[in-house]
Amino acid sequence: MASRTIRLIMAKPGLDGHDLGAKYMARAFRDAGMEVIYTGLQQTPDQIVTAAIQEDVDVIACSILSGAHMGLMTKVMKKLAEKRMDDVLVLVGGAIPRSDIEPLKALGIAGVFPTASPPESAIEFIRKNVKRG
Amino acid sequence: MYDKDALDAIAQRKKDWEKEFKINESPKVTTDLDLEVDAVYTPADIRDVDFLQDIGFPGEYPFTRGPYPEMSRHRPWRYALFTGFDTPEKTNERWKFLYKTGQPTFNVVYDLPTHQGLDADDPLAEDEVGRLGIPISTLRDWEVLWDGLPMEGVQFNSNMETLAAIILAFHLAAAEKRGISPAKLWASVSNDPLSTAVSKGTTVFPIEHGVRLATDLIEYACRHMPRFFPVNMKAVNMAEGGASPSQEMGFVFSNALCLIDETIKRGIDIDEVAPKFSFFGCSTTHMFEEAAKWRAARRLWARLMKERYGAKKPASMMFRFTGYHNPLWMYPEEPELNLVRAALGALGSALGGAQAMPHPSFDEAYAIPTEKGQSLALGTQQILAEESNITKTVDPLAGSYYVEWLTNRMEEAIVGKMKEVEREGGAIKAIKSGFMTREILDYFCRQQDDIATGKRVVVRKNKYRLEEDEDIESRVALHKLDNEAVQGHIENLKKTKAERDNGELRRCLDDIRQAARGKDNLMPFLIRAAKVYASIGEITKTLKDVWGSYRETIIV
Numbered sequence: 001m002a003s004r005t006i007r008l009i010m011a012k013p014g015l016d017g018h019d020l021g022a023k024y025m026a027r028a029f030r031d032a033g034m035e036v037i038y039t040g041l042q043q044t045p046d047q048i049v050t051a052a053i054q055e056d057v058d059v060i061a062c063s064i065l066s067g068a069h070m071g072l073m074t075k076v077m078k079k080l081a082e083k084r085m086d087d088v089l090v091l092v093g094g095a096i097p098r099s100d101i102e103p104l105k106a107l108g109i110a111g112v113f114p115t116a117s118p119p120e121s122a123i124e125f126i127r128k129n130v131k132r133g
Numbered sequence: 134m135y136d137k138d139a140l141d142a143i144a145q146r147k148k149d150w151e152k153e154f155k156i157n158e159s160p161k162v163t164t165d166l167d168l169e170v171d172a173v174y175t176p177a178d179i180r181d182v183d184f185l186q187d188i189g190f191p192g193e194y195p196f197t198r199g200p201y202p203e204m205s206r207h208r209p210w211r212y213a214l215f216t217g218f219d220t221p222e223k224t225n226e227r228w229k230f231l232y233k234t235g236q237p238t239f240n241v242v243y244d245l246p247t248h249q250g251l252d253a254d255d256p257l258a259e260d261e262v263g264r265l266g267i268p269i270s271t272l273r274d275w276e277v278l279w280d281g282l283p284m285e286g287v288q289f290n291s292n293m294e295t296l297a298a299i300i301l302a303f304h305l306a307a308a309e310k311r312g313i314s315p316a317k318l319w320a321s322v323s324n325d326p327l328s329t330a331v332s333k334g335t336t337v338f339p340i341e342h343g344v345r346l347a348t349d350l351i352e353y354a355c356r357h358m359p360r361f362f363p364v365n366m367k368a369v370n371m372a373e374g375g376a377s378p379s380q381e382m383g384f385v386f387s388n389a390l391c392l393i394d395e396t397i398k399r400g401i402d403i404d405e406v407a408p409k410f411s412f413f414g415c416s417t418t419h420m421f422e423e424a425a426k427w428r429a430a431r432r433l434w435a436r437l438m439k440e441r442y443g444a445k446k447p448a449s450m451m452f453r454f455t456g457y458h459n460p461l462w463m464y465p466e467e468p469e470l471n472l473v474r475a476a477l478g479a480l481g482s483a484l485g486g487a488q489a490m491p492h493p494s495f496d497e498a499y500a501i502p503t504e505k506g507q508s509l510a511l512g513t514q515q516i517l518a519e520e521s522n523i524t525k526t527v528d529p530l531a532g533s534y535y536v537e538w539l540t541n542r543m544e545e546a547i548v549g550k551m552k553e554v555e556r557e558g559g560a561i562k563a564i565k566s567g568f569m570t571r572e573i574l575d576y577f578c579r580q581q582d583d584i585a586t587g588k589r590v591v592v593r594k595n596k597y598r599l600e601e602d603e604d605i606e607s608r609v610a611l612h613k614l615d616n617e618a619v620q621g622h623i624e625n626l627k628k629t630k631a632e633r634d635n636g637e638l639r640r641c642l643d644d645i646r647q648a649a650r651g652k653d654n655l656m657p658f659l660i661r662a663a664k665v666y667a668s669i670g671e672i673t674k675t676l677k678d679v680w681g682s683y684r685e686t687i688i689v
Binding site for chain 1: 245246248249251257258259260261264265332333334335374375461464465498499500574577578581585594604605606611614685687688689
């Protein structure tokens with residue numbers, strides 16, 4: 001229920017070069033009135049968290065289509081915990097099997113959006129669950 | 134083909150027919166490239182088409198109907214399903230399965246670390262080894278891949294883009310160990326650092342250095358490997374990146390001409406280099422549009438080679454391609470239906486005159502293919518090529534008023550895209566400025582919006598949806614990474630690195646570094662390093678020390 005503009009970073013963790021989903025969603029988030037920063041490809045978990053801090057974001061959205069989401073997001077969430085960033089909403093989208101949704105949530109990820117989830121579902125989710133503002 | 138009076142009469146009758154049946158009052162119908170499509174096409178719609186000049190015969194200029202006189206009449210196109218996963222051992226097994234199931238070729242895809250020049254034991258490779266392709270770190274991995282398999286006499290295609298030269302070095306080193314000379318190797322490699330900078334991001338080095346490395350490979354092949362295709366331009370990367378038919382072909386042609394220009398600068402004649410280029414692109418379920426696109430590409434390429442480059446040999450003017458149903462337009466809902474989509478895509482490639490075809494598995498939206506998925510994929514192609522009779526004559530769609538009209542429109546659109554790239558200052562500038570990437574992204578986003586609104590139908594996704602929430606994963610046996618095998622592979626790599634002649638290795642890397650600073654062809658240096666089991670990571674890092682790393686022009 002943020003009243004000020006929601007700041008979101010769209011990140012591409014790991015080596016995956018499929019960025020269409022990330023960019024399509026980034027544009028949708030921007031059209032929905034959010035301030036969106038896109039990291040570009042091949043970001044390490046450390047780089048993502050550093051950028052999130054620098055940009056003072058409310059939401060971190062990670063797009064992963066390589067199947068490496070469990071390992072990568074475990075590292076991202078660990079780094080966020082180290083930096084005590086518990087008020088940032090973390091979302092993951094991409095090639096996520098149904099069986100990995102609960103394990104991802106158990107890491108502290110708030111929302112999981114498998115491939116081609118409609119942008120509206122993510123936008124609504126963010127508006128409802130964003131913690132700051 | 135018809136005299137002027139007859140054509141005028143037909144054109145008039147078309148106008149009258151449209152009026153009589155109120156065609157103009159019914160909604161506009163459009164297809165790819167926002168082309169408005171008439172209800173019917175007639176000879177009058179292609180009145181300016183000259184049969185001998187524009188359509189002609191296969192195997193001769195302008196090659197609209199195909200590069201070879203008989204195409205697939207006696208032999209199917211090359212079945213070319215690529216594979217790669219977990220370890221070289223596992224990939225070798227799948228290769229043998231595919232061979233047994235009727236694919237007499239070997240085709241490989243690499244995992245993300247290998248594409249990026251990272252060894253399997255690199256911290257940055259963690260979680261990604263063997264996931265989307267084969268991990269290849271050293272010559273040892275290459276030798277395991279080829280264990281028990283012939284390296285000559287069977288066509289081999291390798292998917293590597295920017296680091297093709299390193300992979301070729303491994304291949305040449307392995308072949309030499311078997312006593313096979315480079316001249317005997319019948320194979321191809323992508324070797325396209327440009328299309329990957331537009332989409333997919335396996336660019337690794339700053340673009341100019343990637344182009345230098347690619348040209349080193351082309352030059353080496355021109356001089357030493359008569360049966361080797363050193364370039365298989367990756368239009369597919371851009372198509373999978375969302376490109377329209379004209380963007381896919383227009384941008385890949387621009388990229389191809391850039392590499393040709395670089396090769397010619399080294400004193401190699403157009404008639405030596407052009408025959409060594411081939412293309413790898415996508416088809417979709419829009420089979421007439423795809424057939425028209427491929428025919429237009431052939432005619433345009435022939436004209437470019439002859440008129441712009443002064444090519445004299447017919448082989449220089451032949452556009453040869455690998456066609457692949459675009460996995461971007463395959464969906465997770467009731468995934469078995471993707472068997473149909475991929476079959477239609479293959480049909481578009483076949484009617485377009487493809488020389489080779491990989492084929493995605495129906496569960497592409499979920500995972501890389503299982504054995505079963507690839508058996509179904511290969512079987513689809515085999516049915517098309519050998520049961521449907523579509524190959525009995527060459528270019529059966531020629532002469533269709535619609536398809537000839539569409540071919541002309543496709544050619545115009547592709548030429549238009551090439552001109553846009555020229556206005557940007559050529560391929561490299563158009564890539565670095567983000568022009569190509571932005572154009573493609575804009576087109577893709579429009580398509581996605583059309584899918585969201587239902588304007589573009591995707592069965593089961595935005596129309597005819599199933600009520601129940603399907604649990605695909607309990608119904609379909611999906612491929613799963615074999616973590617244990619991958620860990621074993623990483624241990625083997627550490628062993629290889631410990632047991633090789635590391636003194637000689639360092640000397641080889643120093644020589645590579647020196648050569649990278651200058652203008653010498655890098656291939657001999659890479660081959661020497663390959664032989665002492667230098668890793669792809671070590672070689673890439675050495676090159677990056679001199680050239681730097683690619684920096685993406687971020688376009689959203």
